[in-house]
Amino acid sequence: MQLDAKIPGGPLAQKWDRHRFELKLVNPANKRKFDIIVVGTGLAGGAASASLAELGYNVKTFCIQDSPRRAHSIAAQGGINAAKNYTNEGDSIWRLFYDTVKGGDFRAREANVYRLAQISNNIIDQCVAQGVPFARDYGGLLANRSFGGAQVSRTFYARGQTGQQLLLGAYSALMRQVGLGKVQMFPRREMLDLVVANGQARGIVVRNLITGQIETHAAHAVVLCTGGYGNVFFLSTNAMASNVSASFKAYKRGAYFANPCFTQIHPTCIPVHGTYQSKLTLMSESLRNDGRVWVPKKPGDNRAPQQIPEDERDYYLESKYPSFGNLVPRDVASRNAKEQCDMGKGVGETKLAVYLDFADAIKRDGREAIERKYGNLFQMYEKITGEDPYGTPMMIYPAVHYTMGGLWVDYNLMSTIDGLFVLGEANFSDHGANRLGASALMQGLADGYFVIPYTIGGYIARTSFSEVTPDNEAFKDTAREASDRIEKLLGINGKRTVDDFHRQLGQIMWDYCGMARNNQGLEKARGMIQELRTEFWQNAVVPGDDKDFNQSLERAGRVADFMEFAELMVIDALARLESCGGHFNEAYQTEENEARRDDDNFCHVAAWSHTGPDKEPEFHKEPLIFENVELTQRSYK
Amino acid sequence: MTKNINLTLKIWRQKGPEATGTLETFEAGDISTDMSFLEMLDVVNERLTLENREPIAFDHDCREGICGTCGAVVNGRPHGPQKGTTLCQLHMRHFESGDTLVIEPWRARAFKVIKDLVVDRSALDKMIQVGGYISANTGGAPDANAIPIPQETADLAMDAAACIGCGACVAACPNASAMLFLGAKVSHLALLPQGKPEAARRAAAMVREMDRLGFGNCSNERECEAECPKEISIINIARLNREYLKARILSTVR
Numbered sequence: 004m005q006l007d008a009k010i011p012g013g014p015l016a017q018k019w020d021r022h023r024f025e026l027k028l029v030n031p032a033n034k035r036k037f038d039i040i041v042v043g044t045g046l047a048g049g050a051a052s053a054s055l056a057e058l059g060y061n062v063k064t065f066c067i068q069d070s071p072r073r074a075h076s077i078a079a080q081g082g083i084n085a086a087k088n089y090t091n092e093g094d095s096i097w098r099l100f101y102d103t104v105k106g107g108d109f110r111a112r113e114a115n116v117y118r119l120a121q122i123s124n125n126i127i128d129q130c131v132a133q134g135v136p137f138a139r140d141y142g143g144l145l146a147n148r149s150f151g152g153a154q155v156s157r158t159f160y161a162r163g164q165t166g167q168q169l170l171l172g173a174y175s176a177l178m179r180q181v182g183l184g185k186v187q188m189f190p191r192r193e194m195l196d197l198v199v200a201n202g203q204a205r206g207i208v209v210r211n212l213i214t215g216q217i218e219t220h221a222a223h224a225v226v227l228c229t230g231g232y233g234n235v236f237f238l239s240t241n242a243m244a245s246n247v248s249a250s251f252k253a254y255k256r257g258a259y260f261a262n263p264c265f266t267q268i269h270p271t272c273i274p275v276h277g278t279y280q281s282k283l284t285l286m287s288e289s290l291r292n293d294g295r296v297w298v299p300k301k302p303g304d305n306r307a308p309q310q311i312p313e314d315e316r317d318y319y320l321e322s323k324y325p326s327f328g329n330l331v332p333r334d335v336a337s338r339n340a341k342e343q344c345d346m347g348k349g350v351g352e353t354k355l356a357v358y359l360d361f362a363d364a365i366k367r368d369g370r371e372a373i374e375r376k377y378g379n380l381f382q383m384y385e386k387i388t389g390e391d392p393y394g395t396p397m398m399i400y401p402a403v404h405y406t407m408g409g410l411w412v413d414y415n416l417m418s419t420i421d422g423l424f425v426l427g428e429a430n431f432s433d434h435g436a437n438r439l440g441a442s443a444l445m446q447g448l449a450d451g452y453f454v455i456p457y458t459i460g461g462y463i464a465r466t467s468f469s470e471v472t473p474d475n476e477a478f479k480d481t482a483r484e485a486s487d488r489i490e491k492l493l494g495i496n497g498k499r500t501v502d503d504f505h506r507q508l509g510q511i512m513w514d515y516c517g518m519a520r521n522n523q524g525l526e527k528a529r530g531m532i533q534e535l536r537t538e539f540w541q542n543a544v545v546p547g548d549d550k551d552f553n554q555s556l557e558r559a560g561r562v563a564d565f566m567e568f569a570e571l572m573v574i575d576a577l578a579r580l581e582s583c584g585g586h587f588n589e590a591y592q593t594e595e596n597e598a599r600r601d602d603d604n605f606c607h608v609a610a611w612s613h614t615g616p617d618k619e620p621e622f623h624k625e626p627l628i629f630e631n632v633e634l635t636q637r638s639y640k
Numbered sequence: 641m642t643k644n645i646n647l648t649l650k651i652w653r654q655k656g657p658e659a660t661g662t663l664e665t666f667e668a669g670d671i672s673t674d675m676s677f678l679e680m681l682d683v684v685n686e687r688l689t690l691e692n693r694e695p696i697a698f699d700h701d702c703r704e705g706i707c708g709t710c711g712a713v714v715n716g717r718p719h720g721p722q723k724g725t726t727l728c729q730l731h732m733r734h735f736e737s738g739d740t741l742v743i744e745p746w747r748a749r750a751f752k753v754i755k756d757l758v759v760d761r762s763a764l765d766k767m768i769q770v771g772g773y774i775s776a777n778t779g780g781a782p783d784a785n786a787i788p789i790p791q792e793t794a795d796l797a798m799d800a801a802a803c804i805g806c807g808a809c810v811a812a813c814p815n816a817s818a819m820l821f822l823g824a825k826v827s828h829l830a831l832l833p834q835g836k837p838e839a840a841r842r843a844a845a846m847v848r849e850m851d852r853l854g855f856g857n858c859s860n861e862r863e864c865e866a867e868c869p870k871e872i873s874i875i876n877i878a879r880l881n882r883e884y885l886k887a888r889i890l891s892t893v894r
Contacts, residue, residue: 054778069699070765072805073707089785125781132781134774134834136798143788161798167706168801175773182769190762213754242701277672281679282703383705386722386729387676452778500689502682547694552656552755554697555689 006259006610006625009413010114015631016096019118022414026461034059037463038222040207042194042249044071046166046444047427048228049173050451055226056185057176058456063220064177065189065209067244067557072174075230075242076447079166080287080380081150082158083130083444085123090147092155096120099157101632103442106152106332107407107435108584108600109634110262110608112627114414115432119442122449127159129452133172137161148376149292150440152332152639158441163287163379169444173451192218193557194249195485197225197256197423200477201469204423208478208485212557215550219473219482224422224459227253228451231406231428233266235565235572236517237509239403240272240285246561247568250410250429254571258418259610259623261411261431263568264576267438267585268518269404270336273387274356283402284387286359287380288440291329293364293373294397296320296336298357302347308358308396319343327639334437334585334598335639337401341518342596344400351398360396401518405443407434407585408575411610411625415458416450419612421466424459426450431608436584489549492559497542501555504539505562508532512569520576521589529573536566571611571620578622581605593636602634644670645737649684651696652744657752657760663742673733677720678703678710680732697756705729705869708804711811712757713744718808718867726806726869746807748816749854761807763853764821770849771842772825774835787833800828802870809864809872815856820864822846823876830883840891843883 011022029037037060041052044066052064066074088094099120104111127145131137137159138146147156161168180186191212198206198219206221232247233239254260271286299306300317319339321328331339340357343349350356365373370393374381381392388398409431416424416432427447434442471477515528539562547553582591582598583605591599600606608625647668654661666688671680678700685695701709705726712727714720720730735741743757751759789797801824809820826843829835835842858877865874887893 050778057777068701068707068709069761070708070805072765073701073709075702075707077707078702078704087784125779127784128781129776129778131784131787132774132776132834134797134829134832136794136801136828136832137784138798139789139791139794141791143790143794144785161801164706164802167804168798171801175768176776176778178765178768179773179775181765182771188765190765242707243703244701276674279672279675279679279683281676281682284704382724383729386705386725386731389731389733456778498690500686502686544689544692546689546692552697552758555695 006411006608006623007413008112008625009415010112011414015113015117018114019121023457026457027464029460029464031059035061037061038063039224039226039459040065040220040222041226041228042207043074043228043230044174044177045074045076045228045230045427046170046173046447047451048074049170049177050448051226051228051426051455052186053173053176053180054452054456055459056180062180062186063189063222064186065192065194065207067191067193067212069190071177071188071190072171074170075245076170076444077167078242079444080163080285081289082148082160082165082441083126083169084150084157084441085127085159085445086120086157087124087127089145090156094155094157098155099123102153103433103439104435104632105637106439107437108598108637109435109602109606109629110583110627111433111435113629113631118454119433119446119449122453123445125453126445126448130169130172133176135161135168135172148289149330151288151291151330151336152439160289163289163377166444169448173448194229194252195560196252196481198478198481199256199420200471200475203421205471206473206478208482210485213552215548215553217482217486219478221471221473221478223463223468224424226424226426226455226459227410227429228426229429231409232568233403233406235508235569236403236512237505238275238280238283240269240283243282246564248561248564251564251568253410253418253420253423255613256420257612258420258423259411259612260408260571261608261610262408262575263572263611264516264579265407265436265585266403267333267405267407268337268401270333270340270401271359271399272402273384274351274353274398274400276353284383285402285404286384286397286399288333290359290377290380293376294329294359294361295363296329296357296359298343298348298350308350308360317348324639331639332437332439337518338587340401356398356400358396359399361392362396365393405438407431407436407438411608415461416454417458417462422462424455426455436586488560489556492545492556492563493549495540495543495545497544499542499544501543501545501559501562504535504543505565508535508562508565508569511535512572516573516576519587519589522577525573525577529570532566532570532573539563539566574620575609575611578609579605597637606634642672642674644672645732645735647671647735648740650740650742651756653696653756654753656755661753671732673731675732676703676728677730677732678728697758699758700728703728706804708806711746711806711808713746713811715742718746718811719869724869724871746811748810750816750818751807751810763855764805764807764818766853767818767822767846767849768825771838771845774829775838776834789832793831797828797831800824800831800872800876803872804870806869808867808869810855812863812867813856814861814863815859817858818850818855819858819877819880820868820872820874822850823880824872826883827876827879830879839883840887840893843880844887844893847884
């Protein structure tokens with residue numbers, strides 16, 4: 004089946020305006036007759052909940068954390084892009100659009116990305132109005148900094164905690180609506196399944212994480228804002244509770260999953276240090292504004308960094324990519340770090356690290372200036388590693404950070420299930436095969452504040468709804484299936500912990516479906532995942548009870564879904580016989596070891612549909628048509 | 641230098657909000673000093689799981705010190721002994737082999753224990769719901785540079801806005817007061833020109849809600865500031881008091 008993205012006609016720059024005019028409206032007085040469920044309270048979910056409630060809809064919002072303010076958007080550090088051109092460098096909506104399409108290695112939809120660039124400016128305005136304390140210059144105007152993949156400074160930031168401040172802005176807007184009674188907030192609830200009745204998404208089944216009760220909630224539409232699936236790798240920069248379950252359950256109910264193999268490995272993270280390690284910590288990309296990446300020229304050089312003279316250092320990004328230097332996009336920077344380490348030039352105890360050195364910046368601008376820009380990041384580094392980055396270079400290595408793939412959505416952000424909308428990292432739409440820095444915050448807020456309020460109205464206005472309540476059979480059946488699965492998990496009574504399984508799954512994915520892939524390895528990984536999954540259902544141990552606060556059970560359910568989802572990633576990677584962005588198949592590279600795309604055969608979105616347990620997923624294609632940009636080999640030289 | 645240490649843990653176990661809790665002792669042997677505190681608890685929990693015993697319940701999520709989910713009182717100090725550090729960012733290199741660590745949940749009238757080290761902090765959200773925001777509906781905002789804000793003001797607002805809402809200030813306070821949490825939010829918004837129109841209503845409503853929820857009063861013990869993992873200054877409490885007084889005396893808002 005070929006997918007229809009419902010992209011409006013007309014010139015690129017007018018599509019969104021035209022579409023907003025063509026969308027049917029719901030009369031202000033009628034909005035209160037419609038219930039909308041929002042799952043997740045990160046930037047997308049928080050912004051969507053607040054904005055929909057402001058319009059008058061009845062919103063029910065769910066999150067797994069104890070408070071909506073804790074969603075993982077909070078951990079984003081560096082900043083948020085916008086095409087304001089406050090710096091007078093020649094930025095524009097068109098340039099932001101172009102950089103994002105190119106950065107994504109030409110695997111994103113033109114129309115979506117253009118809309119994103121248009122909306123980017125409204126987001127900054129909205130956030131300032133909410134009281135987000137962005138960094139400012141001495142004159143009191145907003146400050147900007149640079150991020151990878153761009154040659155203009157268009158990134159707005161609030162110290163090293165931009166995600167926190169933007170999320171607290173969305174959270175405050177959400178809390179205001181809770182106070183006004185327009186949003187009903189359900190914290191510590193985990194979505195276990197989606198309820199589809201008469202072909203429409205009409206509700207969800209959740210587990211109350213305190214009491215263990217299974218609850219059902221009905222609505223006229225469901226909005227998933229449940230984030231990415233990076234934790235399939237076990238070690239990632241994601242929060243511990245980040246998971247694929249909500250998206251994956253939607254996939255099993257009929258939503259297509261697009262480009263699952265597109266994962267972003269972020270170049271600047273604190274390296275792995277022990278087998279007990281539970282997560283990896285990102286060091287913001289903004290550090291590459293002032294930090295210089297290098298390794299010793301000689302493989303196996305064990306001298307301390309200060310003892311390696313300047314001419315024996317290889318500033319490989321600066322020499323290989325003179326025009327972008329240390330600010331090449333993430334996929335390029337990550338692959339180069341891996342390449343250096345593979346050549347034996349890695350540093351530190353494990354030899355899986357490169358230096359990120361601030362000595363020159365400190366000499367140039369003074370320690371105080373550096374402290375002002377990155378103080379909290381340096382402090383975090385010091386806490387984790389016990390080393391002082393003002394005196395000795397940081398050691399960094401790539402780590403799983405973001406997933407560009409996600410549930411397939413059309414231009415309205417609606418999935419292949421009527422009434423199921425997917426926002427933020429959970430959808431696939433805007434970043435192609437590689438996301439540029441400071442674009443995730445932009446997309447989450449664009450979807451939540453400025454896209455869904457219009458498109459959901461268009462859906463509701465044109466749809467006839469039958470009366471569906473939680474007494475409906477579809478709800479009862481779905482709830483029963485969820486309970487059965489919990490019972491099954493608690494009944495395995497094996498000998499291996501869920502974390503142990505998760506760790507092994509992650510290692511398989513990192514080794515064979517990580518920064519570089521090849522078909523042989525992917526085939527092997529597929530078999531290993533299947534075996535591990537079988538063992539999981541025979542030998543996992545999940546202690547505790549179902550009607551109780553039980554974190555082991557929560558994790559078991561999420562890991563069980565990762566076990567199935569991992570295979571879908573591998574299947575997708577095997578089917579894409581090219582390299583692009585985060586998907587680097589070793590068989591397809593240029594002479595300079597850059598990703599080589601095959602635009603004749605793979606200029607499309609690969610969307611997969613579920614066909615039944617243990618059956619091959621079905622492939623569907625959405626061709627990507629580029630009318631406004633020319634497809635070129637990405638070059639950052 | 642990485643080494644392995646042995647610890648004795650005395651951890652609060654409590655089955656539910658109404659149950660009686662007790663300190664249970666665990667031997668945590670062979671703990672790498674490179675581990676974070678929560679990774680140490682992970683190791684203990686993995687061992688308990690394999691012994692078919694129920695793991696210790698504790699809240700945690702980002703493990704980067706920013707989400708505010710984690711927190712426990714370690715040897716009498718919220719988030720443990722290291723200043724300006726959340727529990728997830730506290731590393732075991734700050735402990736010695738042979739140490740005994742007493743680990744307890746936040747204790748405050750407004751925070752009920754859910755299980756073991758997990759408490760209900762929804763009272764913090766409730767205070768925000770009555771006024772911890774600027775009423776700016778999506779869509780109507782003027783250009784972001786329309787109102788210049790002096791860098792110093794923006795920095796002060798940011799200092800206050802850095803609060804992660806973990807509740808350590810409440811746990812640290814002998815009166816279980818939430819004044820630092822509240823002061824941080826009221827300051828953040830009152831400092832900025834965008835927040836001024838609602839400043840009086842905000843301060844009055846949030847303080848009223850704090851009292852209603854059962855938090856205690858501030859008696860200038862300064863424990864909150866000493867234990868805050870983001871080192872939020874008590875100047876924010878002074879600013880809250882000023883805003884509250886202005887609201888009660890100078891404004892018609894009640």
